[in-house]
Amino acid sequence: MGGDNGPDAVIPGAALAAKKYKKAEFLLFGRSHVIEPILDKYPDLKKRSVVHHTDDVVASDERPSIALRTGRKSSMRMAINAVAEGRADCVVSSGNTGALMATAKLVLKCLPGIHRPAIASLLPTVKGSTMMLDLGANISCDSENLVQFSILGAVYAKAVSGITRPTVGLLNVGSEDMKGHDTLREALSILSAIKFPGEFKGFVEGDDIGKGTVDVVVTDGFTGNVALKTAEGIATLFVKTLKAEFSRSLLSKLAYLISLRQFNAVRKRLDHRVYNGGLFLGLNGVCIKSHGSADAFAFSHAVIAGIKMSENGFNAIVAKEIEYLTEQESFVSVVNERVSV
Amino acid sequence: MGGDNGPDAVIPGAALAAKKYKKAEFLLFGRSHVIEPILDKYPDLKKRSVVHHTDDVVASDERPSIALRTGRKSSMRMAINAVAEGRADCVVSSGNTGALMATAKLVLKCLPGIHRPAIASLLPTVKGSTMMLDLGANISCDSENLVQFSILGAVYAKAVSGITRPTVGLLNVGSEDMKGHDTLREALSILSAIKFPGEFKGFVEGDDIGKGTVDVVVTDGFTGNVALKTAEGIATLFVKTLKAEFSRSLLSKLAYLISLRQFNAVRKRLDHRVYNGGLFLGLNGVCIKSHGSADAFAFSHAVIAGIKMSENGFNAIVAKEIEYLTEQESFVSVVNERVSV
Incomplete structure (x- = not known):
């Protein structure tokens, strides 16, 4: 409804x-x-x-x-x-x-060991697509949340998107290790120490989202939500500017008609409806949020996203990976060190 | 150099x-x-x-x-x-x-009363341009920083861009008053109570940047930097996708040539070089950071931004506005209330 x-x-x-x-x-x-x-x-x-x-x-x-x-x-x-x-x-x-x-x-409920679920979505990039999470479920996150989101994203990329060795980056204001705030640096140190189902690439920046530098971009729900909506706004700006210029005169309209095939290809390539479906990751059950404005085509992609996650046993793999994480000495020692500081 | x-x-x-x-x-x-x-x-x-x-x-x-x-x-x-x-x-x-x-x-040094300077820049929008700050000078900000940034932005829009009654919004994950974290809600309550050189519009979201919903978008340096770079990345994605489709075949190249006039108009309208110049606002002196990759045309716009800020006596007006702020009962009472909580 x-x-x-x-x-x-x-x-x-x-x-x-x-x-x-x-x-x-x-x-x-x-x-x-x-x-x-x-x-x-x-x-x-x-x-x-x-x-x-x-x-x-x-x-x-x-x-x-x-x-x-x-x-x-x-x-x-x-x-x-x-x-x-x-x-x-x-x-x-x-x-x-x-x-x-x-x-x-x-x-x-959450999967065993998962502290908080995240909302994830795939976004079009220069190279194909990238998953970003969290997109708004958690306004503030601690370092362990970010580590768990990294695992959720990596497992999705591997099990559902079929990427053998998915790359994961933490969204920050620079790629150097000293950049950003404590939570990010702490998450960096944990992710650099542990073994997890992908390749941790350290910090990435906002422009890496569109560039598709990594398969998974991890961030807190505040930053992720702002980044996602900023991207939507810029996409709208491009589309509106193109439309305005190509409908300015009879000649521009003709140029548009001549280029229709190319524009349709661009539209298809960047069609946000294909990426519809906010995936609620970390829950003990598959739950997909379709965009409120989705049409039938967009909604079908949210359904397909749910079918794919179910088919590939995403949640069972995540549960195993989280169990494996907590068994790792490097994880336990970094987390203990953090607590004792 | x-x-x-x-x-x-x-x-x-x-x-x-x-x-x-x-x-x-x-x-x-x-x-x-x-x-x-x-x-x-x-x-x-x-x-x-x-x-x-x-x-x-x-x-x-x-x-x-x-x-x-x-x-x-x-x-x-x-x-x-x-x-x-x-x-x-x-x-x-x-x-x-x-x-x-x-x-x-x-x-x-900072202008009297300013706690921290911010980096600001103008960005192209559907409606014209919008100023966003802070773009990275302050990774974390308190509510008073955000209030001061709002004043800096509003004074710029008024004194330099010539907007009679500039609108200002705080970047958040939703427009309702209860959204976001404490710092944002605190800044909202101060900005709603005080008189300041513009019209405070409450919370805005990421897509409002490209839409140009307000003249000034205020945020902390972490979020602002991520949003700015995300926007850059999405712009690159659009440009590359258009280029790829319009150079795919001889026919596409011909379509591009026929549409050259329109594409040039779009390019001119969204030319980031025109917006070059990170304005360091809140300092007792005008300082402009040109993008490292700027060419001569882009650099000239950073110089022009500096000339405009100097000509219009931006800093003197800011100093007066900050003095006026601290004299306002509504400001003093909200800040005191905050301290006592």
Whole structure:
């Protein structure tokens, strides 16, 4: 029921994903009198779907604490329950991000050893794509959070994106070891000492996101959120400036038409809808947040992201890696040293 | 002597600025045997320039503390001294940012009442341009720093950019009052209570930078630096993707040629060189940091930024505004309340 377009994006989006994943089955939670008529237009999806009716919906501006208390029968809560109870492999929602995270944390719990989940997303880069996390679940983070996010990101890159030896960088204001604040330098020292499922590349800077210098960019939720939205704003600036110049006169419009093929290729290459899906990493269950403004095509990519994470056993690998981390002497000694300081 | 191109960018850059500001006079600090032959090519600039020879140069990778101790005869130090001693109105350098800030702080000192200077820059937006600060001078900031940066930005927008009632926003992860961390909420409460030279718009988000929602975006130096560099990286991603698609085949190249006029207009509109010049705001003297990779055209804009700030008496207005701030009951009461909590 969530997002700007509700079932009008969710159901055709699910239908698109269903076309690609022939064995996927769908549980649809929400107002059945709204869902059913739309579902009727997608007979293939309908065959593989079960509609679970509920009247309750979490409002997009509801405070997470209120949603937790009053939303026990909400479509969001019921969908998350389905994952917790093993009736679904993953939950995908376009609804209220804060409520989704709070409910998912409460119902699914964190994976053993994970202190806090993070929101991650893939972003287009010069080289392909890069994962960034945290994008806003944790306004402030300690060094161990950042280390765990690095593991979450590296495991995703390896298990889901299929990168053999993913590179990971910590977002900072310079690449030298002395740069940034204590938390970052502490995370650097831990990540430099431990063995983990990828290659730690030290500090990276904001421009490394677009350049695709590393496969995974790790940061706290405040910085990650600002960086992500800054990137969105600059993308908008480019698109609007191009549009303005190519629609200035009849001649510019003609030039645009002649270049349509190239512009479409650029559009396809940088299409943010393909990257739709905020992945809630670190939870004991797969939960994906689709952008509120997602259309059907964008929503289908959030569904696909959830299917991929489930298929590849992401959470089981993370649990093993976190266990392995805490067994490592180098990790234990760095963390103890930190505590004793 | 600083930057990737040294006097090869600085001198032709100064010549370009000299063409625009017929009354400007130049003091050039550095190795005279390098400077003189280049200066000979710009007779108009030469007439208005005095070369001050020194062999010492601050290296681009020198630690600021070392530069402070050993660089007393460096071209950077001598140029800053000229401002401190009233022989120059502003100093412009392409050199080591950390060393420039440390030396400028030591030699010029902060304006009365200013706790810390900030680095500010104008950035292109959908609507025109927006100033962002701090871009990296202060990795962490308290609420009073952010309030002072807001005043610095607003005074610049008013006195230098000529905006009658500049709008100012604090960079955060959401626009609601409860968002973000304590420092931001504290700064919000102070800025909402006081009278200051502009209109305080509350919290803004990363995408508001490119959108140009406000005239001044205020943030700590860590977040500002990451946001600025993220923006640079995304700009690079766009440019490279466009280039790749428009050079893919003979036909694409032809499409590019046909659209050249439009592309040039876009390029001009978003040309980062026009925005070159990190303004060190809050110092008792005008100091501008040109990007290390600046060419002559970019450097000329850093010089022009310095001339404009000097001409418009920016520092005198800031000093008055800071004095006015500390006299305001609303400011004093909010700050006292904060201290007592």
